[in-house]
Amino acid sequence: MFGAALEDRHRKLSMIRVLLSLVWLVVTVGLAAAQDLQSVLQTHAEEVASPSRNSVSVVLDDLADLGSPQVSVFLEQWAERNIWQDDATSLFYIGAEDGDAIALTDLDSGEQSTAASDGYTQIRPNGGVRRVIGSALVQFQLTDPDPDRRRSALESIGRRADASQLPLLEASLEGEADPDIRARKVQLINFLIARFGEDTADRVVAIESLSSDTSVEARAVLSQILSTSTDVTDGEPSGNIARVLDSSSDPAAFYSELVEADLAPPLVSPGDIRAALEANIVDGRVGGVPIAQLGTDVLRVQAYAALAADGLVPPLVTQADVAATLSSFTFYEDYDEPDPTITDAARATLDTVETRVGLEQTVDLTLDGLSLASIYFLAAIGLAITFGQMGVINMAHGEFIMMGAYTGYVVQLFVPDYTISLMISLPLAFAVTFGAGVAMERLVIRHLYHRPLETLLATFGISIALQQIAKNIFGTQARPLTSPEWLGGALVISDVIQISYIRIAIFVLAIVFLCLLLFILKRTRLGLEVRAVTQNPGMAASMGINPDRINMMTFGLGSGIAGVAGVGIGLYAQVTSEMGANYIVQSFMTVVVGGVGSVFGTLAGAGLIGFLQKGIEWLNPSNTLAAQTYMILFIILFIQFRPKGIVAPKGRAAAD
C-alpha cells in the first residue's frame, strides 16, 4: 500500500531522488560490487576533501553503488569531521589527533598506524553537507542488517522528523523482516504522512487514525500540525485562522507586539523618561521644572511633556493612545498549515485524544493515590495497633520504621543477591523491631500506662536518641535499599497509565498486612486476649489473661510491623536517619482521621489522606509542599466535624 502511495508522490527535491535510488541500489545490488572504498573515494577526491551541498550527492551515489559495510562507518566519521587526508598521497583515513601525532585507521582494512599530524589535513564538511550526509546515513541504517542500528535510526527519525524521511522509510519497509521494527516503521510513516503528506485525503486518513493513540508522540504530531503563529492586521484577517484574539485582555503585551512590528510608536517607560530628563537638564531645570522636584511621577511627566513639545524627545504614548491603536488592529492566530480540512481533522482528533488522555489520567491519578495510600497505610498500621488498640502514643514509631529500613540495608551489605536479601530482611526487620518494641514497652511504657501525655514525651526522648544513634552509625547521607531486578521497571498500560512494580509490591504488602492483622485480631487467641485487655484490663485479668504479657506482645507486634513497613518504604524512598520522622505526623493523622481503635478506620484514613494529597497535587502540580500544607489544614478542619474519625468507636469503647 505504501509502495503504491509512493508512486503517486511528487518528487520535488533532487536530493530525495538521489537518496531514493541509493536505497534501491543498496537493497538490490547488495554487496555485489568489488571495488574498495578508498579507490571510490579517490575517484572523487576533490568532492570528498571539500564537499559542498551540490557536489556531495555524486559521492554518495557512488558510495551507495559500492554497498560495503565500511561505507556507513565512513559516512559517520565524515560527518563527525574525523576523516583526514594524507597531503602527499591524497589517501583518506579515519584519524584521531593526539597532540602532534595522529592515530590513523585504514578505511578498508581497519589497519592502525600513527603519523605526525603536519602531513595530514582534516576534512571539515559544513553544516549543510553534514545534514545531507546524516540523511544518507539514516537510510543506510534503515536497511542495515543489524536490527539495533535500524532501531537507532528509527529513534532519530522519531526525535527529529522531516519530510525527506518519508520516502526513505517507505522504501525500507519492503525488506523489513523484524515484526516489531516493521510495526514501528509503519507507525512512523503514518506520523510522517499526517504531517508532511502531499495528498489531503491521505493526510486526513492518517490524522484520523491517530484518534486511538494516546502516546505522547502521537499527540506531539497532532499539535505540530496545529501549530499556530500570532498575526496582526488592520484589515480583515486572512489565512487559516485558528481564533481571533481579544487585545483588551492584556493591552501591554499586545501593544508591545505592535511596537515590535513597527506598527506603533514605542511606549515611553519610566526608565526612558528618567533618562530623557537626565539628558536634557538646562540650568538645573528640565522643561521648566527644577530637578529637586522631579521625585514624583506627576512632575516628571509634566517635564517630559514640555520636552516633547519642544520636539527634543518622542511624545509620550498615553493609555488612551494605546487603546485607540489597539482597537484599529485585529490580532489573530492562524495555523501554519494552510489547509483548513487538515487542521479541522487534526483539531477533532486531538479533542478525542485529549478526552481519552483525560480519562486515562484520572485512572493514573487513582492508581497514584492508591499507592500513596498504601504507603501511608503501611506506615500507620503499626500505630493502629499500639495507639489504636492500646492507646499508647509512640513517637518513636517512625524510628522503628527507620530501624526496619536500615536492617534491610545491612542485610544487603552481607547478602549481595537482592531477592534473597529481601527474603531475609523482611522477617529479620520484624524480629529486630519486635525486640526493640518489647524492650521499650518493658523499660518505659509499662510505667506510664496511666499518663498518656508522658508516654508521648518519653517516647519522644527515645526517638531523638535513636535518630541520632542511627546518624552516628550510618552517617547523614541517604543509603540505598536496592530492590531486586524483578521489581524494577513499571507496568505500562499506556503512555499515560503506568505504575512501577515497587508500588504494586507495596500495595500487595499493605493488603497482606491488612489481612494478617485482621486475622490475628479476630481469629486467634492472642487477638481475643488483646481485645479483651483493651476493653477492660481488670476483667480480662480476672479471666486468667495476663495483661502485662498481652500488652508486651501487642506493642511488639505493632513495632514489628513498623519494621517490615520500613523495608517496604525503604525500597521506594531512600533510607536516612530522618525517614521515620517524615512519616510520624502523617501516620498519626492517618490513625486519628480514620478513627482510633479500628483497622478499617486506619485503612479509610490512609485512603482519604493518600487520595486527597494526590488530588491536591493534581490541582497544583508544581508544588508538593503546598499540597501537604493544604492537606494538613483540611485534616484539622475534618477533625472539627468528626472528632472521633471516620470509623468512630461506638458504645463503651467510645469513652475516653
Added chain:
Amino acid sequence: MSQTPPPRKSFIVRNPSVLYFLAALALFTVFVAVMSEATGTGLISTSFVKTLGKTLCFCLIAIAMDVVWGYCGILSLGHFAFFGIGGYAIGMWLMYARTELIVAQSLAGQVIPPTQQEVTDAIGKQIFGVVGSSDFPAIWMFADSLFMQLAIVVLVPGLLALVFGWLAFRSRVTGVYLSILTQAMTLALALYLFQNDSGLRGNNGLSGLQNIPGFADSGQDVISLVFFLASAAALALGYVVFAWITDSKLGNIIQAIRDDESRVRFLGYHVESYKLFVFTITAIVAGIAGALYYPQAGIINPAEVAPIASIYLAVWVAIGGRGRLYGAVIGAALVSLLSSWFTGGGAPDIDLGFYKIQWVDWWLVLLGVTFALVTLFAPKGIGGLFDKLVRKS
C-alpha cells in the same frame, strides 16, 4: 451570720518565688551588663551576650509553655510556630527598613531624585531577587511601618491561636489528640514557609536581622546589650504577669481544668473559654519572645518553625519541672545553654579506648535518654528537686 473569710495575704507573700526570681534576674542582668564589651570590661564577649539574650527569650517562651501545659494541661506542640511568626513579623520590618536605607544610599548618587515607585521597586528586587521575584507580596503591606509590624507580632499569633484553639476546644479535642493537632499546625506552617512563593523568601528565610536600621553607627556590642536588657525586661514582666494570672482565681480554675476537666465543666464553668484564654495569651507571649529572639540570632528560616523545635520546648519545660514558672526558666536556660556548649564543641570528648565519644554527635542521644529518664523517674523535673531542698531546710 456569715463568717467573713480571713483577708488574703498579699500577692508577694503568697508567691515568694517571684521576688527571688526578679532579684536573681536583676543581679544576673547587671552582672552581664558590667562584664560586657559595651561597657568596657569585655569579660563576656558580644557573641556570648547574644547567646545569653537568646536564652532569656527561650526562658520567656518556656514560661508561656509552662502556663499552657504545666498549669492548664494542654500539651501544645505548636508554640514555636507562634515564636517563629513573631520573628518573621519583626524580621520583615528589619529587612525592609534596612534595605530601604541601602537603596536610598545607592539612589542618592543619581541626578534626578527617585520617585517612591522606583525606591519600592529597588527594595523589592533586593529582597526577593533570591526567589526570582521582585514584587512585594500582600503580606508585606505594612513592612515599612515598625508600629504595624510590632502590632502584627502580637496580633497574628494571637489570632491564629484564637481561631485554632476555638476550633479545637469547641469540638473537645483533648489530650494527645490536641498535641498531634498542634503539631500538624506547626508542620503545615513550616511546609508553607518552605515554599518560594509564600512571600517570605522560602527556605532562604529572612537574614541580616542583627543590623538594626538607624543604628548602623552603634556597634553590635551595644545593640546586643540593648537586646539582652530588653529580653530580660520582657522575661521579668512575663514572669510577673504569669505568676499573677496563675495565682488569681482564674489560675485556680485553670489548674482545676488540668486536674479534672469534666468536673470543672459540671460545676458550671465554661471550660473552653478558659482554655482559649490561656492558649491565646501564651501564644502572644511566644510571639513577643520570637520578636526579641531573631534580631539577636540574625536570621530566621522555616526550619526554625519545624515541629521538632516545639517538642524541644516541651523537653525544656519537662526537665525544668512543670507547674512552676521558675522550673521552666531553669529548664530552658540549662538545656539550651548545655546544648550550645555540647554541640559547639565546648565539651571535652571522652576517650573510651575502643571508641571516642564526640559530644557533637552524642549530645542528642544523651538529651533524649535524659529526657526519657526524667519523664519516668522525676516527673516534677529539676524544679521538683529544688522544691524538696527548699522545704527541707
